[in-house]
Amino acid sequence: MTGQPALLLAPRLLAARNVVRRAPGRPLLVAVLTTVFWAGCFSAFVRVLGYFQRLPDFGPLLTQRLLGLLFLCFGAVLLVSNTVTALGTFYLADDVAPLLAAPVPARRLHHARFVETLLSSSWMVLVVMLPALAAYGVVHDAGATYYLGTVAVLVPFLVIPAALGVLVTTVLVFLFPARGVRDALLAGTPLVLGAGVLAVRLLDPERLARPSGLAGFAGFLADLGAPGSPWLPSTWAAEVLLPLLGSHGGDALFHLGLLASTATMLFLVSATLVEAVFLRAWTHAQTGRAEPAAAERLLTRWLAGLVRPLPRIPGLLLAKDAAVFLRDATQWSQLLLVGALVAIYVYNFAALPLDDDSPLAVAMRDLAALLNLGLGAFVTTAVAVRFVYPMPSLEGRAWWIVRTAPVALERIWWAKFWGAFLPLLAFASALVFATNALLVVTPAVTAVFLVSLVPLVAAEVSLGLWLGARHATLDTRNAAQIATSFGAIVYMLVSLCLIALVVAAESWPVAGLLGLARSGMPGGLDLTLRAVALGWVVSVPAFVVAWRRGLQAWSRL
């Protein structure tokens, strides 16, 4: 028998090492971008937490509840992300077949794929989570035990959703042999999303955001101070760290034990299940339909009709991309992840107090409104990294078909651009408009955000098409893997830096507009125009640079 998990991970590790050897500047670039992003996030978290902490009476309680909410939101995203990723790494990856043919025990295969799933699904969450947790330590002036505790908490906290994701995927793939992976995941979607919604309901996050003025304040304090659901790992994680922050007493070791034992138990259950059913489940996953299903054919025909008014080449490329997207489980299944992100995002806004004039409520509302452009764009980037960035790679080895056709590269690029830009702009605009409406933000600010989104989303799409082509992995057919590659990290970080710049450029005039609205004063046209102009000054050059570089990168594909 062969196949130690480390050996099974060797191809990925060696490939990564070879990439680094060929381009030694890459790790440096990632390090610089990560540092810039982390520094920005860290400073923002420190300011926000510091502000909350200084609020009289209930500030510290609020930051405690925010920690629980942070773990809950990230836990839900991790659960969906791991479920989608496990489908690719365990059941759809090309390299599973040779491993099955080799004398590798299924349990070891599980361990190797488990690590791969966990890392692929968790890095993006960690990028945001680590500066937030570090900010907690700084604001609370915590000792070394807090930071050690953070590491101890994060390991089982990441293992739990990974194990659950592998379990859910395996059970679904195993249960739905004839109807294929797509139907399995479609059936599993409500389960996963339902579990996420249930988890959110159990924590009841609106408690932290509904101070109800000063009336019944004692009740509010009691409510705010109560821990979240004792059944959730996110609560256990928070309950390990809060005593280490000195926020309140509690048994950190007990909760750490709960986390660790649950993670171990779920990992072992996942390994045992995969060991027992892997071959059968994998075989089921390979049993694809020979022909598209009737509904799929109808949808494809409808799409072909939809693109008919467009010029022929963009229409053809769009219809082709849409058909491939709808038939490729590794592509469309990522919509689940996006759905979860959006649900959590909108839910958090819905939970903010709307009918309250207490200082806390007003401060939170203004802060949320001020950051809403950036947060909406952040969610849009999370969508773009999964759907726009992989576009060049997904052309894959079939790129020769388009490249040897009598179609100018520029036309192909623009077809790809419009195909991604319009839906993404509609998505981002709807998201920002809806959440601004929930916050009852003044129309001037909403207008600023919507107009700012046009060049910002264009720049994000352009960046995705550039970096996606620059770091194309033409031999990877799994969209989920492309979205977690080196280039995707660079794309994500560059996009986040761009968003941060736009938000920073617009923050002063937008804060002015919010102040005017709060005080009921008219006017603000100059502030509106200034905000828009500042946003465009940052986004438009980014778009132009990415477009020019992108065309060069596409010509070298």
Add this chain to the structure above:
Amino acid sequence: MIRIDGLRKTYGAIVAVDGLSLEVGPGTVLGFLGRNGAGKTTTIRMMMGLLEPTAGTVVLGGHDIRREPEAAKAVTGYLPDHPHLYDKLTGHEYLAFVAGLYGVSRRETRQRAASLLAELDLAPHAGALVETFSHGMRQRLALAGALIHRPRILVLDEPMVGLDPQGALELRRLLQRLAREGVAIFLSTHSLSVAEDVSTHIAILDGGRLVALGTFDELRARACAAGGNGRDPAEAVSLEDVFLGILGSQP
């Protein structure tokens, strides 16, 4: 139809193609031969605009591939050595897509696709997803895509790989028919028997340089004269002998 002049490609100090010049006229089938790594695929990739040459020109149907890439590609059909296709499209959808890229009208696409699918024995599988196709079926579908716009030039890189004997025979016949119809065919292959059967002219590339160009008879005469590969010139009757003889005489 095809004119290659001083074509050169270098990767740093490595010379992949070195000053290649040749012409292929209408109705000509040029068998493009060479050892592994001789520069055949690099040449073809430069011909099709998939790779920027270091120097030299490629003119297809009167259009320089670098100056007028769309016009040059419009008259050319191309089949690569590994024809990766869109796995999630059906055979019919794939042909309709390719036809659209080449500006073939929808009505003509329907007729042409039906005819090619039948000719290449793919009609029963036209509605199936490409991912369910065998290698040979993919090869034939890619060939149908290369022919859908009635090209005047056909560039084929190892077209016989993956085909069963029946498929290979049908492809030979198809190429001969196309040549009779006036299509200029650039055929890169390792299969000397295919080249011998189908080609009107032979070009042999070695180390990126063109070491032989002519009709089979001309090359045979040259190989006999050189007495290549240590053989008796009188024995050099097959293309294999010619090929080995010419390459054996290279330094």
